[in-house]
Structures are given as structure tokens and as C-alpha cells.
Amino acid sequence: MLRHKTISNFLLVLASLILINCSGGNQSRLEKIRVNLKSEGPLYNGPNTATGIWKPAISQGKQVKSVRFTQVKISSIDTSLNGLAANLVFQLASSNAEMKKIAFFKGKALSNELVFQVAGEQENLEEFFKGQEITFVVDYDLIPDEWNENLTFTLEFDAELVTD
Amino acid sequence: MKKYTQLFTFFLLINFSAFSQTAEIKADQLTGVWEPSHGKARVKIDKIADKYFGKIVWLREPNDPSTQQPKVDKNNPDESLRQVPLKGYRILKDFIFKDGEWADGTIYDPENGSTYNCVVKMRDQNTLDIRGYIGIKTFGRTDVWKRLEIKKKP
Numbered sequence: 001m002l003r004h005k006t007i008s009n010f011l012l013v014l015a016s017l018i019l020i021n022c023s024g025g026n027q028s029r030l031e032k033i034r035v036n037l038k039s040e041g042p043l044y045n046g047p048n049t050a051t052g053i054w055k056p057a058i059s060q061g062k063q064v065k066s067v068r069f070t071q072v073k074i075s076s077i078d079t080s081l082n083g084l085a086a087n088l089v090f091q092l093a094s095s096n097a098e099m100k101k102i103a104f105f106k107g108k109a110l111s112n113e114l115v116f117q118v119a120g121e122q123e124n125l126e127e128f129f130k131g132q133e134i135t136f137v138v139d140y141d142l143i144p145d146e147w148n149e150n151l152t153f154t155l156e157f158d159a160e161l162v163t164d
Numbered sequence: 165m166k167k168y169t170q171l172f173t174f175f176l177l178i179n180f181s182a183f184s185q186t187a188e189i190k191a192d193q194l195t196g197v198w199e200p201s202h203g204k205a206r207v208k209i210d211k212i213a214d215k216y217f218g219k220i221v222w223l224r225e226p227n228d229p230s231t232q233q234p235k236v237d238k239n240n241p242d243e244s245l246r247q248v249p250l251k252g253y254r255i256l257k258d259f260i261f262k263d264g265e266w267a268d269g270t271i272y273d274p275e276n277g278s279t280y281n282c283v284v285k286m287r288d289q290n291t292l293d294i295r296g297y298i299g300i301k302t303f304g305r306t307d308v309w310k311r312l313e314i315k316k317k318p
Contacts, residue, residue, distance in 0.1 A: 047221045047252040051212060087249045093213045098270070099257045104248045106236075120244035135213040139252045 026065055028162045035136050036077065039151040043142050050138045050151060056129045058163065065162045067125035072103040072116040072157040074138070079151055081109040085140045090116060090155065093135040097127035103157075108143065129161075191261035194284065197221065197312040198292060206312060209256060216266055218256030226251060239277030250274055259284060271296045280304070 037052035058064060072090055074081070088105040103116035128134045136155055194216050197208045206222035228235045235250040259269035259282075266284040271294065273280070280296035281304075287293055290311040297304025 047208065047219060049210065049212075049219075087252055089248060089252065089254075091254065093215070093217070093258075095214050099215075099217065099254065101245060101248070101254075104245070106247050106249065117244070117247075119242060121242040137212060139219060139254065141249075141252060 026162050026164055028160060031159045031161050033157055035155045037136060037138055037153055037155055041147055041149045043147040043151060045142055045145045048140055048142050052136045053133050054136060055133045058129060062163045064126045064129035065164055068122050068160045069102050069118055070158045070160060072118055074114045075154050076112040077152045077154055080112050081153060082112055084143055085109045086143055088138055088140040091137045092128050093137050094128045094131045096131040194266055198309040199312055200309050201307050216259035217254050219252055219254045220250055223251055237274055241277050
């Protein structure tokens, strides 16, 4: 009985060691990020752009190994986007990485909260997290002929971050 | 002597600051609305995070003749992005101004879903040479783009 328990314990320790080795000590966590974006008015009918800056807070000595966006949505702040914007495309830009398209919303905004369709391919996004700041870019079509105020909204997203 | 050194440093700093301002003004000349030689689209170039990007702001034929719906990026290699509308699409990405040209960027051709390396040179304030290439600049094609809002010579 005692021998059986010793073998079980040994196998348990062995399995844990294999798991630790295979994971390479990487840690995965889900980040919920909110960024305010702004388009400075006056704005005119057709393609426009809103931007916002976010500074990644990665612990010192840690490096982001991979990033995957799982959910992206926009909610209105001062102005209701309802009937104001259409065809929204969310991209990341940075001085040290090539612009990447992350998600899009096709059609007219018919509520104050828009859930985006997230891109299937999300390669090399970790490059953005190596810099000091990331610029979040949302391109959209303004529906009215003219809008004389600023347009502000919040971009909320969930991202799976794997760090070493 | 100390006074002369201080004066020299002061003039050096002023010159350097003036030089960087001139370089930035020259770099920003790329911003604006441009029309490729085929005239089928108009592209607005703007500056984001110290780089230059261009997006389609007007299409001569905004609708797909087969669906009668607004054109989408149907040739994108990533299937999940094939419903992204072409109007508003960023086809020029990540250009950096160096040595008198805008380099290190890419141009996307929505007609075949391919992305090419690209370099932009300004012939004059209202004319651009846009060269798309794969690997080496020698093997590529140059298109001439015209500025839509013509800037008058100073």
C-alpha cells in the first residue's frame, strides 16, 4: 500500500515537472483594457479617424511573448454613436511595429454599444507591447454631412497576454 | 572665451531646432488627399504615431457590380477580414520620412489581396511617385499620384 502511494507521488511530481518544463515558465493572463478615443471636430461626412494612446504596464524584467484579442467593443461617452457612425475598423499603430487590423464592425451603429468581429489571424502583436505606448486607431464613416463637435468613445477589449 | 562658447552652443541649438522643424514640415507635405493614375480611388494620407498612413476616402464605383452592395476587401488573405468595407481601408501603412523620401512602408492592392513594400518620392508638391516592389526596389512598378487639393507654390 505504502509502495503504491510512493509510486503515485513520484508520478505526480514527474507530471508537474513535465508541465513546468513544457510551459517554459510562461504566464498567461486576461487583460481587460479600456481606452478613450477621440476625433477632433468639425467632422465631415465620409471616412474619419479616432485615436487614443495606451501605455502598456508590463512588470519590469517581464516580456510579452504573445497577445491575442478575444473581444472588442465600443461604447459611447459624450456623444451617442447611434446613427452617427458606420463601418468601424480597429487597428493598432506604434513607432516600433507595423499597423495591424484587429477587429471591425460592418454597417451603421444602431446602439451605444457595438461588438466588433475580431480578426482570425493575429500575428506578432507582442511587438506593440515592446514599445512605450500603443496608438489605438478606429477608422469610421461619419453618417451626417457635418458634425461640429469632437467625437469621443471608449474602446474596451479583452486580450490574452502571455509573458515570460 | 566662456561667453563665446555659450553663444556658439546657443546658435548650434537654434540651428538644430530649425533643421528638425524644417524636416518635419517637409515630411508632413505628404499629408492630404491623392489620386492614383487609374483615377478609380482617392487616398487620404495622414500621420499617426510619427508614421504616415493612407486610406481610401472615395471610390469611383463604390458598389460591387455583382452584389450591388458597397465593395468589401473580398481578396484579403485572412478570411475573417473579407467583409471589411473598402471605403476607409488603409492601403498605405507605416511610412517613415528619411533621406528625402517616405520609406519602410507597404501598399496593399485590394484587387488581388497582395501587400508590397513601398517607397514614396515627391516630384513636386502636387505629384508623388509611388513605387511598389517585392524585395528589391529595382523590381517594381511606379505609379504617379496627383494631389487633389492643388497647393499653390509659395
